[in-house]
Amino acid sequence: MSTVSARLDSPEGKNPPQPVPRLSLRENLVGLAEMRRDQLAFLVRSVRTHGDIFHMRLGGLPTVMVNHPDYLQHVLVDNHQNYDKDNFLYRATRTVLREGLIANKGGEPWRRHRRIMQPSFSRSSVADFTTNISDLTGDLLRQWEEPAGRGAVVEVTTEIANLALRIVLRALFGVDADDRGRRFERDFLEVNAIAGDFFRFPFPPLSWYSPSRNRLRQLIREMDGFIAYLIDARLARESEKPDLFTLLLNAMDEETGTGLTHEQLANEILAMIIAGYETSSNSISWIFYQLAAYPDIQRRVHDEVDSVLDGRVPTLDDLPRLTYTRMVIDETLRLFTPAWQTMRHAVDDDVIGGYRIPRGTDVYLNLFTFHRHPDFWPDPARFDPERFTPEEIARRPRHVYQPFGSGPRHCLGKHFALTELHIITAMLAQAFHITRPEGQAPVGFAPLITLHPKGGIHLRLHRR
Numbered sequence: 267m268s269t270v271s272a273r274l275d276s277p278e279g280k281n282p283p284q285p286v287p288r289l290s291l292r293e294n295l296v297g298l299a300e301m302r303r304d305q306l307a308f309l310v311r312s313v314r315t316h317g318d319i320f321h322m323r324l325g326g327l328p329t330v331m332v333n334h335p336d337y338l339q340h341v342l343v344d345n346h347q348n349y350d351k352d353n354f355l356y357r358a359t360r361t362v363l364r365e366g367l368i369a370n371k372g373g374e375p376w377r378r379h380r381r382i383m384q385p386s387f388s389r390s391s392v393a394d395f396t397t398n399i400s401d402l403t404g405d406l407l408r409q410w411e412e413p414a415g416r417g418a419v420v421e422v423t424t425e426i427a428n429l430a431l432r433i434v435l436r437a438l439f440g441v442d443a444d445d446r447g448r449r450f451e452r453d454f455l456e457v458n459a460i461a462g463d464f465f466r467f468p469f470p471p472l473s474w475y476s477p478s479r480n481r482l483r484q485l486i487r488e489m490d491g492f493i494a495y496l497i498d499a500r501l502a503r504e505s506e507k508p509d510l511f512t513l514l515l516n517a518m519d520e521e522t523g524t525g526l527t528h529e530q531l532a533n534e535i536l537a538m539i540i541a542g543y544e545t546s547s548n549s550i551s552w553i554f555y556q557l558a559a560y561p562d563i564q565r566r567v568h569d570e571v572d573s574v575l576d577g578r579v580p581t582l583d584d585l586p587r588l589t590y591t592r593m594v595i596d597e598t599l600r601l602f603t604p605a606w607q608t609m610r611h612a613v614d615d616d617v618i619g620g621y622r623i624p625r626g627t628d629v630y631l632n633l634f635t636f637h638r639h640p641d642f643w644p645d646p647a648r649f650d651p652e653r654f655t656p657e658e659i660a661r662r663p664r665h666v667y668q669p670f671g672s673g674p675r676h677c678l679g680k681h682f683a684l685t686e687l688h689i690i691t692a693m694l695a696q697a698f699h700i701t702r703p704e705g706q707a708p709v710g711f712a713p714l715i716t717l718h719p720k721g722g723i724h725l726r727l728h729r730r
């Protein structure tokens with residue numbers, strides 16, 4: 267256990283809270299340059315050198331980084347009332363997502379919108395989505411038969427992003443994405459890159475007029491145009507059964523008797539689409555990449571889907587028996603956690619693990635470094651699905667693994683996402699054996715607002 271986390275043992279109240287240890291001016295200056303070159307390397311090294319809680323300048327702005335499960339538990343769960351999203355990371359995200367659920371500052375407006383949307387993500391609603399997921403996945407796998415037959419290399423990341431977008435649009439809003447969907451994906455990828463750059467070096471402000479800021483404004487306008495088109499398309503026809511769109515449209519505040527304004531409706535739809543397709547599509551790309559990298563693991567997944575499904579399309583009832591496939595997914599979400607960073611803002615003075623957190627502090631939580639904490643994950647960089655056997659899970663403290671966050675603002679789409687990842691991985695394994703192209707260099711990380719595979723994942727698909 268590191269010395270910093272050992273401070274948790276000292277009963278608070280007996281020892282007065284200490285100031286959070288600070289990086290030196292020199293370390294911060296070196297860090298500023300390194301952040302721009304390789305943000306992940308800088309963060310991994312900082313955690314190794316400074317332990318589980320320290321004060322640093324992230325992209326030049328003062329932040330306290332916490333990297334211990336007890337500290338994350340404190341901020342996200344036990345004392346969540348004291349931490350909102352009125353911070354640097356989410357202010358930048360709100361430029362794009364406005365007041366939609368994911369970037370909403372918090373408080374009553376967030377609570378009300380979360381309450382409205384919750385029913386669309388219950389287990390029974392997700393069960394209704396599974397046929398959409400398997401139908402759309404089947405379409406993509408059939409398209410891949412042709413390049414597979416030619417032995418061609420396929421860039422899977424873009425195609426998977428399109429699949430994930432179609433799934434979320436059809437499941438939640440009952441609409442199909444055409445070419446406009448592809449344009450929306452390209453726009454958002456560019457937005458994600460501009461926002462990721464801004465997070466590493468927040469100058470000039472996003473509201474300024476410069477080529478990249480003007481481009482950002484144009485991309486946001488285009489994305490808003492796509493949402494307006496979806497709303498019109500959906501209003502133009504009745505849906506057979508209530509979906510998220512119907513819920514949002516009919517949402518009524520019990521106290522005021524008013525519904526969502528048109529702008530609020532558009533913001534929620536945009537936020538839900540981005541939250542729903544971006545992280546899932548990155549996860550699926552990384553899962554495919556890992557299966558191709560580890561032929562023995564891929565063979566075990568093939569054996570499992572063959573014996574459980576016997577050639578059938580997977581249903582929700584099959585998923586609990588696809589246990590090894592799920593372990594591969596869980597381990598991929600540990601090492602390639604797509605929603606890899608988040609931030610909170612301390613509303614009032616607080617103490618974390620014996621350290622003083624003055625009100626107004628931005629607290630940075632990085633799931634990339636957190637899921638590699640050597641005190642909880644032996645040989646943390648090794649990809650090993652065996653970490654997720656029931657025995658291993660029971661052996662670890664509960665909060666050391668949280669790709670979907672925790673506390674009241676945990677991922678609303680967690681069951682949706684896990685069902686989607688499980689079905690798509692199983693169906694891919696039924697159809698194809700996948701390999702990496704010969705001589706391909708390892709794919710690096712592009713740490714945007716979400717964690718992307720740099721340059722995309724390229725694979726060879728072989729019909730089984």
Ligand code: HEM
Nearest residue numbers: 368541542545546549605608669670671675677678679683
């Ligand atoms: C593998 C896929 C996914 C991962 C790893 C993931 C991860 C996360 C994480 C870590 C958070 C919490 C962020 C924070 O505390 O600051 C979050 C929030 C959220 N996610 Fe996901 N997510 C995934 C897929 C989805 C899907 C498919 C949907 C919807 C269809 C979704 C909707 C949301 C929403 C609406 C929030 C904001 C909740 C709130 O603030 O109340 N996510 N997600």
